[in-house]
Amino acid sequence: MDDFQPVRGIFRNSQLERADGPGLNPTRNQTMGEIIAARFSRRGFMRGAMAVTAISATVSPMALMSADAAQVKGRVEGSAFDFPEVTAGVDADHHVAEGYDADVLIRWGDKVLADAPEFNPANQSEAAQEKQFGYNNDYVGFIPLDGAHDHGLLVVNHEYTNEELMFPGIVTVEAGEVVVAPATEERVNIEMAAHGGTIIEIRRENGKWRTVPEGGMNRRITAKTPMQLTGPAAGHARMQTNADPSGREVLGTINNCAGGVTPWGTYVMAEENFHGYFLGELPQGHAEAANYERLGVPGGNYDWGRFHGRFDLAQEPNEPNRFGWVVEVDPMDPTAVPKKRTALGRFKHEGAESALSKDGRVVFYLGDDERFDYVYKFVTAGTYNPDDRAANMDLLDEGTLYVARFDDGGGMEWLPLVQGEGPLTAENGFESQADVVIEARRAADLLGATPMDRPEDVEPNPENGHVYVMLTNNTKREEANAANPRTENAFGHIIEIIEEGGDLAATRGTWEILVKCGDPSIAEVGATFSTATTENGWFGMPDNCAVDADGRLWVSTDGNSPSETGRTDGLWALDTEGEARGTSRLFYRVPVGAEMCGPCMTPDMATFFVAVQHPADGGDDWEEFGRPSYYEDLSTRWPDFRDNMPTRPSVVAITKQGGGRIG
Numbered sequence: 001m002d003d004f005q006p007v008r009g010i011f012r013n014s015q016l017e018r019a020d021g022p023g024l025n026p027t028r029n030q031t032m033g034e035i036i037a038a039r040f041s042r043r044g045f046m047r048g049a050m051a052v053t054a055i056s057a058t059v060s061p062m063a064l065m066s067a068d069a070a071q072v073k074g075r076v077e078g079s080a081f082d083f084p085e086v087t088a089g090v091d092a093d094h095h096v097a098e099g100y101d102a103d104v105l106i107r108w109g110d111k112v113l114a115d116a117p118e119f120n121p122a123n124q125s126e127a128a129q130e131k132q133f134g135y136n137n138d139y140v141g142f143i144p145l146d147g148a149h150d151h152g153l154l155v156v157n158h159e160y161t162n163e164e165l166m167f168p169g170i171v172t173v174e175a176g177e178v179v180v181a182p183a184t185e186e187r188v189n190i191e192m193a194a195h196g197g198t199i200i201e202i203r204r205e206n207g208k209w210r211t212v213p214e215g216g217m218n219r220r221i222t223a224k225t226p227m228q229l230t231g232p233a234a235g236h237a238r239m240q241t242n243a244d245p246s247g248r249e250v251l252g253t254i255n256n257c258a259g260g261v262t263p264w265g266t267y268v269m270a271e272e273n274f275h276g277y278f279l280g281e282l283p284q285g286h287a288e289a290a291n292y293e294r295l296g297v298p299g300g301n302y303d304w305g306r307f308h309g310r311f312d313l314a315q316e317p318n319e320p321n322r323f324g325w326v327v328e329v330d331p332m333d334p335t336a337v338p339k340k341r342t343a344l345g346r347f348k349h350e351g352a353e354s355a356l357s358k359d360g361r362v363v364f365y366l367g368d369d370e371r372f373d374y375v376y377k378f379v380t381a382g383t384y385n386p387d388d389r390a391a392n393m394d395l396l397d398e399g400t401l402y403v404a405r406f407d408d409g410g411g412m413e414w415l416p417l418v419q420g421e422g423p424l425t426a427e428n429g430f431e432s433q434a435d436v437v438i439e440a441r442r443a444a445d446l447l448g449a450t451p452m453d454r455p456e457d458v459e460p461n462p463e464n465g466h467v468y469v470m471l472t473n474n475t476k477r478e479e480a481n482a483a484n485p486r487t488e489n490a491f492g493h494i495i496e497i498i499e500e501g502g503d504l505a506a507t508r509g510t511w512e513i514l515v516k517c518g519d520p521s522i523a524e525v526g527a528t529f530s531t532a533t534t535e536n537g538w539f540g541m542p543d544n545c546a547v548d549a550d551g552r553l554w555v556s557t558d559g560n561s562p563s564e565t566g567r568t569d570g571l572w573a574l575d576t577e578g579e580a581r582g583t584s585r586l587f588y589r590v591p592v593g594a595e596m597c598g599p600c601m602t603p604d605m606a607t608f609f610v611a612v613q614h615p616a617d618g619g620d621d622w623e624e625f626g627r628p629s630y631y632e633d634l635s636t637r638w639p640d641f642r643d644n645m646p647t648r649p650s651v652v653a654i655t656k657q658g659g660g661r662i663g
């Protein structure tokens with residue numbers, strides 16, 4: 001494969017998430033609606049350009065006054081939140097609400113293990129990266145140690161790598177487009193080491209958090225870490241490869257997006273856009289062809305298969321069946337082998353937050369992030385034992401996977417993906433539960449699940465049995481339905497599920513649209529934030545989210561930009577109850593080009609950890625920069641702002657000045 005071509009365009013890996021294709025679900029026939037999409041984007045650009053002007057050098061006192069007037073300074077009647085709102089906009093730095101500190105806790109390249117070398121971006125190596133914090137932090141979880149709120153383990157996913165931002169000397173710009181040189185084997189190995197996850201001990205002393213590199217549980221998990229496959233698909237012929245005839249052992253985890261922490265304190269990593277890591281062609285007539293087509297395998301976004309044959313379909317045609325799972329890691333034991341829990345199904349897993357049902361079973365909420373794909377949940381067969389951690393360690397191997405059907409009348413049903421029930425029979429290619437979980441999407445197609453506008457994070461409020469579903473966008477939808485009410489849905493929406501009887505294990509519920517996102521001042525957008533929401537408070541493209549210890553919803557976004565919404569991504573507080581329901585306000589915003597991930601509030605509500613992912617990704621659409629951004633010419637060098645240091649994805653700890661509860 002020596003004719004491997006340079007990759008053009010700076011967004012090749014971000015495109016994995018933007019999913020510019022029409023969606024892969026063959027049960028709907030969608031085409032582009034370019035006219036409306038183009039109108040939104042042009043309007044967005046004009047608004048964005050105006051917003052940038054308003055906050056750059058020549059700000060008039062009038063403009064400042066009107067910006068102030070449009071901010072929420074205190075409590076909105078009935079709101080669960082009370083903080084001074086950040087002004088939405090775009091610049092090279094991050095911004096948090098007045099009265100709060102936002103301190104960088106750990107950056108790409110910082111030490112995770114005590115013997116890690118100092119970060120040297122000009123001389124990166126696989127060996128160094130395996131001991132340092134990885135790239136593109138996404139999910140963040142906090143696991144208290146010793147029952148304390150100021151000491152614990154931070155668990156962080158590293159979703160993917162942006163080579164053009166990471167590596168010196170690999171980019172040329174041709175006709176205004178970034179061209180990334182084909183990878184070397186060394187570069188691929190560094191990329192693989194920058195994927196996966198981090199487990200690191202952290203402490204708060206004198207009000208400030210710091211990492212503890214000598215922590216005995218610290219660990220890096222990478223795209224090469226040995227893992228086990230467990231549950232119904234483990235050992236099945238479809239999981240067997242030349243390197244692993246047992247079908248039970250796999251190397252590494254990739255594209256770990258959101259995730260979760262279980263009630264027994266394990267770290268759950270969701271494998272999302274795994275298709276992008278495979279290249280090559282299946283042998284003619286191979287049995288997995290339809291399975292892979294439904295998932296977009298091979299995506300060909302990375303060069304790994306040129307050096308690691310398992311990512312080349314011609315060499316290891318079954319390897320893609322070993323990705324797209326939920327991975328459970330015991331963070332308390334750095335020698336524990338991570339387990340891919342196949343009972344939770346195989347698709348483009350976004351997150352895996354969980355809570356207990358009324359009878360003590362554990363319920364995991366799962367999004368499948370693709371246009372026209374589905375919302376799932378998994379209910380364990382066994383119950384959680386709060387007194388015996390070991391008894392919970394394999395709960396994820398037995399249970400029922402369900403997919404959601406949202407009915408137009410406001411009801412919904414969770415449909416079980418169980419072999420032998422309904423259409424999930426041998427005649428339809430489901431000989432065993434292994435086939436059902438390996439091809440969970442096709443099983444859900446046959447059950448009549450509702451195709452959604454890209455399900456991202458899904459989080460329950462265990463107190464009242466309400467569940468929040470982030471639907472990030474879908475500009476390819478031509479036919480609206482009640483649960484996906486907008487065609488050309490450029491800005492996404494949030495659904496609230498009310499599980500029957502307030503029980504998360506219920507197989508029925510009702511649902512409502514909590515908010516349709518986008519700029520409420522543009523009538524055609526059809527956004528439905530409350531009228532108390534200011535021009536700073538609205539957002540588009542909800543992605544990760546968090547429900548805090550008080551049951552309040554926080555939403556982080558992916559895709560706000562100068563041209564789309566005239567603002568960067570950020571973290572918004574969104575009221576779900578009472579007269580303030582649907583009121584959103586901006587708490588924190590990221591530097592240009594970044595996406596907002598995490599977010600994770602500590603149980604005492606005194607710290608919010610947020611993950612700033614891919615800062616400086618892009619630059620063309622930001623008027624002040626106006627050209628492609630890459631290692632040698634970055635749109636921001638956040639967070640270090642040093643000439644010889646590239647931008648670094650980082651986890652930020654937000655605390656209230658003088659201490660106290662956030663928000």
Ligand code: FEO
Nearest residue numbers: 257272350369456
């Ligand atoms: Fe990795 Fe669907 O966001």
Ligand code: CA
Nearest residue numbers: 138159595597
């Ligand atoms: Ca992401």
Ligand code: CA
Nearest residue numbers: 257456543544
């Ligand atoms: Ca996400």
Ligand code: CA
Nearest residue numbers: 017472543558
């Ligand atoms: Ca996303």
